[in-house]
Amino acid sequence: MSEHAERFAPLYGSDRPEEAQRSSFRDGAFPVAVYGLGKMGLPIAGVFGETTGAVTGVDIDESVVEGINDGECHVRNEPGLDDLVADLVDDGSLRATTDAVGAAEDARIHVVIVPTLITEDHQPDTSVVTSVARDIAEGLAPGDLVCVESTLPPGTCRDVLAPLLRYESGLEADEFGLAFCPERTSSGRALADVRGAHPKVVGGDDAESTRAAALVYDELTTNEVIPVSDTTTAEAVKVFEGLYRDVNIALANELARFTDELGIDVREAIDVANTQPYCDIHDPGPGVGGHCIPYYPYFMLNWLETPAPLLASARSVNDATPVHVVDLLEARLEERDGTLGGSTVVVLGLTYRAGVAETRASPAIDICRTLDDRGATVYASDPLVDAEGVPATWVHPEEVGAIDADAVVLATDHDEFDAIDWRSFPSSTVLIDTRDVLDSDRLGRDVYVVGRGA
Ligand SMILES: NC(=O)C1=CN([C@@H]2O[C@H](COP(=O)(O)OP(=O)(O)OC[C@H]3O[C@@H](n4cnc5c(N)ncnc54)[C@H](O)[C@@H]3O)[C@@H](O)[C@H]2O)C=CC1
């Protein structure tokens, strides 16, 4: 094989020495396309870009694509990402496009990191992933590798994506690779996570897919690569991690409800219980948000036949927690002969957790809606998002103290709220802290902390 041809030999099915494949990958001989340039996709494109110098990012959002091609980073609060994107675009290692098929034709490695959401009736929605798979199939060539990183209901690669890619591309199963390589990354530390905070799991549609994917991610990560038996096992690993979290947060939220009846600081009891190595009770909070943890149980419940009552029960506990927070507030207002109806309540935070501009399934928004349903006048403050679609008047974090509030609920502990002058609220204002970040002694006033009590 000529030097030129050898340099461009395919990855999947290659019989070249492994080191030659690795150096081809690092040299950009296997151009990479990353489909989805959001909170996860842009950091992933950045790490592929710094490793290979040859990444094309694909997104349907033209403003995302234009911004990236201008060297701008639209994902906020990701340490190092702004500079990385600017540098990679500047040196030609990263470019963005809305042309998925064109990108697929030029790429030899296809990384899918578009949303997998749920519908209104909690059915898993893999339509975006299958739509991207069709785009990839149009440009798929023998020797290509498709790496799906979007979390999927277990069995999706085997039962949906593999047949779709074969049928739409006209290639046989042994002509291209397909692997599920879950993203185990948290917003706010995405680059560190993608680069190697956790072992990288890869599971292939066949052994050669697993081998090729393991080679790629071994070049990307500073951590180990864990090959598993197949795509379904890898899909299950990712979903199980999220199920563990949802069930354990539900346990924490349920234990917090004993606070007043027991008359104890439940969080203290949890912290001490966790001194046993086998105990890892999570943190009570306002509920569970984001488009991951609250969605993954439905990737089992509404995808597979086997009953899963614990998953369903945990979901109902977490879904009821925002209402429980409003019940706590109503009770404390009534203790002072107040009523929730007609009261003015400020909700601090609209995103699902601090520092992340994401409102899908946000418990803070459920709290606003429940307050509104019960006749309260609701103000909401968040440094990252506005109150569009929320029954609340948005107010800047610096203006919160000017509101004559009967109650303030801290739902999301954004750093920006540290600047609030709590003394500016009337002493009669009820303070509810769902995140255990307000200190009564420091504030010099009563705060009801979920899980600790007054
Ligand atoms: N957000 C997180 O913490 C994590 C998410 N994941 C998985 O990654 C997936 C993506 O998550 P995020 O990046 O947070 O979502 P995101 O909503 O921040 O970004 C998704 C991006 O995909 C783009 N997009 C939508 N449809 C597209 C299409 N047909 N073709 C190309 N681009 C398209 C959107 O314009 C957006 O820029 C999630 O659904 C989840 O399965 C996995 C681990 C962590």
Ligand SMILES: CC(=O)N[C@@H]1[C@@H](OP(=O)(O)OP(=O)(O)OC[C@H]2O[C@@H](n3ccc(=O)[nH]c3=O)[C@H](O)[C@@H]2O)O[C@H](C(=O)O)[C@@H](O)[C@@H]1O
């Ligand atoms: C198992 C696990 O830790 N998964 C992580 C999770 O990240 P995500 O951004 O969804 O945030 P999260 O910290 O799980 O929080 C989800 C929700 O649960 C709440 N939460 C979280 C932990 C806790 O002890 N108590 C609690 O109430 C948060 O406030 C938030 O509303 O989901 C990500 C994903 O799978 O998309 C995953 O990559 C991350 O590693």
